[in-house]
Amino acid sequence: MHTLNELKCTFPARSENERFARTMVCAFAAQLDPTVEELADLRTAVSEAVTNCIVHGYRDSGDGTVAVTVRLLPQHMIYVRISDKGCGIEDIGQAMQPLWSSAPEEERAGLGFTVMQSFTDSLTVRSRSGCGTTVIMRKKIQQGAAHDGG
Amino acid sequence: MLELKQEENQLVAMLSGEIDHHRAREIRETIDFAVREQLPPIVILDFRNVTFMDSSGIGLIMGRAHLLEETGGTLEVHHPSAQIRKVMRLSGADRFAVIRNQ
Numbered sequence: 001m002h003t004l005n006e007l008k009c010t011f012p013a014r015s016e017n018e019r020f021a022r023t024m025v026c027a028f029a030a031q032l033d034p035t036v037e038e039l040a041d042l043r044t045a046v047s048e049a050v051t052n053c054i055v056h057g058y059r060d061s062g063d064g065t066v067a068v069t070v071r072l073l074p075q076h077m078i079y080v081r082i083s084d085k086g087c088g089i090e091d092i093g094q095a096m097q098p099l100w101s102s103a104p105e106e107e108r109a110g111l112g113f114t115v116m117q118s119f120t121d122s123l124t125v126r127s128r129s130g131c132g133t134t135v136i137m138r139k140k141i142q143q144g145a146a147h148d149g150g
Numbered sequence: 151m152l153e154l155k156q157e158e159n160q161l162v163a164m165l166s167g168e169i170d171h172h173r174a175r176e177i178r179e180t181i182d183f184a185v186r187e188q189l190p191p192i193v194i195l196d197f198r199n200v201t202f203m204d205s206s207g208i209g210l211i212m213g214r215a216h217l218l219e220e221t222g223g224t225l226e227v228h229h230p231s232a233q234i235r236k237v238m239r240l241s242g243a244d245r246f247a248v249i250r251n252q
Contacts, residue, residue, distance in 0.1 A: 015172035022202075040202075040233040047204040051171045099241075107178065107209035108171075111241050115205050118240055 005031070005072040013054045013064040013084065021068055021082075022046040028070045029078050032141040041119035042078065042139055048112040049082040049135045055103060057086025057133055076141045083134040089127040096125070152177050154184050160192035161185065166199035174206040178213060185214075191223050195247075198229035207234065208241045215246035226250060 007028045011017045025046045026039050034042070050066060058064040064086055071079040089095045095102070096117075101110035117123045120137040127133040151173070153164040163181050167173070185193060193214060197203070215225045225247040230238060238244065 015170075018170050018172050019168055037232070040236075043202060044204050044233065044237060047170055047202075051204065051206065055171060107174070107206075107213045109205045109208040109212060109241060111205035111208055111237075114240055115237065 002074060003071045004074065007070045008068070010065050010067045012062070013058045013066050013086075014062050015051075015054055015060075017066070018047060018050050018054065021050040021066070025068065025070050025080055028072075029139075029141065031072065032076050032078065032143065034141045038139070038141055042080075045116045045119040045137055045139070046080060046082070048115045049080075049137070052112050052135070053082065053084035053086065053133070055108065056089075057084035059087065073138075076143045078139045078141060080137045080139075081134065082137075083132060085132040088129040088131050089125075089133055090129050092125055092127055152180055154180065156184075156188060156190070159190065160194055161188060161190035162194045162196055164196050164199065168202040169200055169207040169210065170202070170204050171206040174210050178210055181214060182217060185217060185221060185223070189221050189223070192226060193218060193223055194226045194228055196228045197231065197234055200231065200234065203230075203234045203237060205237060205241070208237060208243055211238070211243050212241075212246050224248065 022043045026043050029042055053066045064084060067083050069081040073079050094100055096113040098114045099110040101108040116137060120139045122138045124136040151167055155162040161184055218225050227247045227249045229251060
């Protein structure tokens with residue numbers, strides 16, 4: 001699909017970058033004039049995906065790189081691709097089950113994929129054991145909704 | 151970023167800013183230390199100054215609920231924003247804590 005605008009960024013897989021990553025994606029999406037709720041949904045979904053790369057992809061080691069691509073597509077669609085070159089997911093079906101976590105000792109609620117799925121319009125996960133994981137999310141921004149009733 | 155207030159029979163944790171995986175560990179360690187030391191009958195997590203929370207916050211709430219089960223206390227969540235309530239609804243976190251908005 002024709003890309004109208006694009007932002008690409010890579011950063012070290014350290015937890016202090018989680019905030020930077022979700023803020024950056026939301027700053028890019030702001031050009032579509034989203035509602036407060038749409039922006040909060042996007043912020044939360046991106047936070048989950050980036051945290052997954054850091055906590056699960058690289059096992060909280062602080063090594064490795066997270067890559068984020070954000071695109072503005074026609075019809076007010078935001079495309080977000082978040083990937084790592086970490087350990088990968090052996091069983092995607094199991095990982096996407098609500099409340100299942102491979103790191104319960106870290107008090108991960110096991111809700112990352114559930115949040116991504118619920119707060120965006122589509123979620124695609126590709127992973128290969130030992131090679132890494134890529135998450136692609138799409139969210140449609142209801143143009144003009146921010147001004148309804150105003 | 152986290153202020154603990156010990157009142158008569160309750161411990162109030164005033165949370166603030168953005169709660170994510172990066173900040174959750176320090177918050178939970180601070181609260182757990184106080185809970186184990188003071189054994190309060192009620193622990194209140196006050197979210198009025200929290201501007202963002204992802205599912206790391208759900209882990210924080212569920213983990214404290216389990217700790218209080220152990221110590222015989224109850225957990226209350228006060229003043230969560232619309233965004234925080236939405237994340238909590240997904241997880242069914244209302245089963246783990248009493249939620250109050252007043």
